[in-house]
Amino acid sequence: xxxxxxxxxxxxxxxxxxxxxxxxxxxxxxxxxxxxxxxxxxxxxxxxxxxxxxxxxxxxxxxxxxxxxxxxxxxxxxxxxxxxxxxxxxxxxxxxxxxxxxxxxxxxxxxxxxxxxxxxxxxxxxxxxxxxxxxxxxxxxxxxxxxxxxxxxxxxxxxxxxxxxxxxxxxxxxxxxxxxxxxxxxxxxxxxxxxxxxxxxxxxxxxxxxxxxxxxxxxxxxxxxxxxxxxxxxxxxxxxxxxxxxxxxxxxxxxxxxxxxxxxxxxxxxxxxxxxxxxxxxxxxxxxxxxxxxxxxxxxxxxxxxxxxxxxxxxxxxxxxxxxxxxxxxxxxxxxxxxxxxxxxxxxxxxxxxxxxxxxxxxxxxxxxxxxxxxxxxxxxxxxxxxxxxxxxxxxxxxxxxxxxxxxxxx
Numbered sequence: 001x002x003x004x005x006x007x008x009x010x011x012x013x014x015x016x017x018x019x020x021x022x023x024x025x026x027x028x029x030x031x032x033x034x035x036x037x038x039x040x041x042x043x044x045x046x047x048x049x050x051x052x053x054x055x056x057x058x059x060x061x062x063x064x065x066x067x068x069x070x071x072x073x074x075x076x077x078x079x080x081x082x083x084x085x086x087x088x089x090x091x092x093x094x095x096x097x098x099x100x101x102x103x104x105x106x107x108x109x110x111x112x113x114x115x116x117x118x119x120x121x122x123x124x125x126x127x128x129x130x131x132x133x134x135x136x137x138x139x140x141x142x143x144x145x146x147x148x149x150x151x152x153x154x155x156x157x158x159x160x161x162x163x164x165x166x167x168x169x170x171x172x173x174x175x176x177x178x179x180x181x182x183x184x185x186x187x188x189x190x191x192x193x194x195x196x197x198x199x200x201x202x203x204x205x206x207x208x209x210x211x212x213x214x215x216x217x218x219x220x221x222x223x224x225x226x227x228x229x230x231x232x233x234x235x236x237x238x239x240x241x242x243x244x245x246x247x248x249x250x251x252x253x254x255x256x257x258x259x260x261x262x263x264x265x266x267x268x269x270x271x272x273x274x275x276x277x278x279x280x281x282x283x284x285x286x287x288x289x290x291x292x293x294x295x296x297x298x299x300x301x302x303x304x305x306x307x308x309x310x311x312x313x314x315x316x317x318x319x320x321x322x323x324x325x326x327x328x329x330x331x332x333x334x335x336x337x338x339x340x341x342x343x344x345x346x347x348x349x350x351x352x353x354x355x356x357x358x359x360x361x362x363x364x365x366x367x368x369x370x371x372x373x374x375x376x377x378x379x380x381x382x383x384x385x386x387x388x389x390x391x392x393x394x395x396x397x398x399x400x401x402x403x404x405x406x407x408x409x410x411x
Contacts, residue, residue, distance in 0.1 A: 036311060042068045044337060045167050045177040047155045047190070050079070050132075052309025052326040054139035058096050059334035061146040065341070068175065069143065070167070072154040074138035080138035080209040080290045082233045082317050083243045084222055085135075086127045086324040088408050092331060093411035098142055103238035104129045109401070110223040114380070116271040117387050121397040123222070125405060127320070131211075131237040135323075158182075160304045161346065163348065179337050183308045183330070186293055194303055198269035200298035204250050205295070207317075208259060209408065210287035211241040212280035224318060226377055227270045228252055234276065241283055246277070247293070247317050259287055295371065298358040301352045306333050313363060316370035318377060325363060328409055332358055369403045 044060050046053045049071025057067045084106065093100065106127045112118035144150060157168035158180055165180045184190060191199040223234040229252020237243050246267070256262040268274035293314070300312045309326035336355045340346055376382045390397050 020228065020313045021188045040157065040173070042066045042149075042175065042177045043341070044068075044179045044181060045070065045165065045168070045175060046181045046183055048071075048159070048182065048184035048309075048311065049075075049140065049150060050183060050185060050309065050326065051139065051323055052311070052330045053181065054136065054143050055096070055327050055330035056183065056308060056334045057143045057148045058139065058146060059331060060337065060343070061148045063334075063338050065338075068149045068151060068155055068177070070151050070169070070220050074152055074153070075140045076133045078288055079132040079136070080207045080245065080288050081132045081243075082235070082245045082320060082322065083129060083131050083237055083274050084127050084233065084235050084320045084323070085130055085302075086321055086405050087125050088287040088406050089324045089327045090408075091408040092327065092411055096142070098138065098162045100128070100130070101134065101138070101238050104219045104236045106222045106235060107221055108218075108221050110221055110272075111387075112223070112225045112270060112272050113383055114226050114228060114270050117384065118272070119387060119391045119397070121394065121401065124398055125408075126403055127222070129235050129237045131239075131241075131243065134238055155184075155190065155299065157193065158303070158305060165304075167365055175261050179340075180305045181308055181330075181333055181337075182302070182305045183326075186290070186310045186314055188311075194305070196302055198294050198297065198298050201294060201296045202341060203292040203294040203296075205247055205288050205291075205293040206250055206253055207293055208245050208287050209243065209245040209289075211237065211243055211283040212276075213240075213283055214276065214280040215240070216279070217242045217276075222320060223272065224320075225270050225273045227273060228382065229266070229378070231377060232243045232267065232273065233317060233320065242280065244280075245317070250291075259289075282300075295374075297367075300356045304348065304352065306337070306352075306355060308333050312359060313367050313378050313403070315363075315367050319366065319370045321405050322368060324406065325366070328406060329359065331409060332362065335394070360363065366404050366406070369400070373400070373404070 043065040044067050046057050046069045049069045053069055057069050060067050107123050109121050109123055110118060153169040155167055156170055159166045165177050167175045217236060219236060225232055230246055230248030232244060232246025234242055234244050253262055256265055263277055268277055295314055295316060298313050300307050308329040312329055315322050315325055340351050376386050
C-alpha cells in the first residue's frame with residue numbers, strides 16, 4: 001500500500017534498519033504492527049472511536065489500508081445513548097467479523113404521553129439492546145485484532161493542503177493521511193475550528209442517561225414516554241439493566257435545581273415513568289449528561305473531511321435509529337474511500353459530491369421525519385390529536401416506524 005508525503009530522513013532510515021533487523025527475529029504480523037507504531041503516515045485517519053469511527057476502521061482495515069483511530073478516552077467507557085440497535089445492521093456486522101453477545105430482542109414499542117395516554121405497536125424489523133460500554137469495546141477489540149492503530153489522544157487540528165491532511169494532537173505532533181473521517185460525535189471543538197454552520201446556532205437540548213435495575217421490566221419492549229419539555233426511552237441492555245435515557249429542553253430543566261428534583265417533579269408526572277423511577281434502583285453513582293445537543297442540519301463533507309455518524313447528522317432519539325445510522329454511514333464512507341483508491345485516484349471533488357449524494361439519499365428522509373415527529377410529540381395539543389389517530393390506525397404507526405428506519409444493510 002502506497003503511503004503519502006514520505007520524505008527521506010535519517011530518522012526514517014534508522015526505522016528501516018531497525019525493522020530489517022527485527023524481521024529476522026519476529027513473525028510477519030509483529031513486524032507489520034511494529035512498523036505501524038513507528039509511522040506517522042496513514043491512508044485513512046479517523047477522528048473519534050465510537051460506533052461510526054470503529055466500524056469504518058474495521059471495514060477499511062479488512063481492505064488492507066493503513067488506518068489510525070484517534071479517541072480521547074480509554075476503552076471501555078459509558079456514553080449517553082439510547083442503546084437500542086435496529087436489526088438492519090446485523091448482516092453487515094457479521095460481514096465485518098463481529099460476533100454480538102447474547103442480548104434481549106425487541107419486537108414491541110410502547111408510546112405514552114405526559115398524562116398516561118398510550119399505545120402499543122409491533123416493531124416491523126425489531127432490534128436488540130446493547131450498551132455502548134460493551135458495543136464500543138467489542139468493536140475496539142476487533143479493530144485492534146485486525147491491526148488498526150488506536151491512539152488515546154485528542155485531535156486539536158485538521159488541515160488540508162496538496163491533496164493530503166495533517167492531523168494535529170495535543171502534544172504538537174502531526175500525522176499525515178490521504179483521507180480523514182470525522183466521527184467524533186454530536187459536537188466538538190473541531191466543529192468550531194471548521195466553522196460548521198450548526199455550531200453557530202442555539203442548541204437548547206440536554207440528554208441524561210443512567211442504568212437501572214428493574215427485573216420486572218419486559219425483555220422485548222422499547223418504551224418512549226413523554227413529559228413536559230422532553231421524552232425518554234426505556235429498554236434492557238445485554239446484562240439485564242434497563243437503560244433510561246431522556247432528552248429535555250434547557251427551558252424545562254432549568255426550572256428545577258438538579259436531576260433528582262427534575263425526575264421527581266417533572267418526569268414522574270408521567271405515570272409510566274413515575275412508577276419506573278419509584279420501583280427501579282439506579283446503578284450509576286450519578287447519571288451521565290451531555291449538553292448543547294443540536295439537531296440542526298449538518299453537511300456530510302466539511303473542508304474535505306468525510307463526516308460519519310452523529311458528526312454528519314443527528315436523528316432525534318424518538319426514532320431510535322441513531323446507532324444503526326452511525327454503522328451504516330461508516331459502511332458508505334468506507335466503500336467510497338475503497339473505490340477511490342481502487343480506481344486509481346479519481347477527482348476528489350467528484351468523490352465528495354458522490355458521498356454527500358449517497359449519504360443524503362440514505363438518511364435525509366429519516367432525519368426529516370424525526371424532526372416532524374419530535375415537533376408533534378412536544379406539542380401537547382398535537383400529540384393528543386395524533387395519539388387518537390394512531391391508536392386506531394396500526395397501518396400508519398407501522399409506516400411511521402419504517403420511515404425512520406432503513407432496510408437490511410446489504411453487504
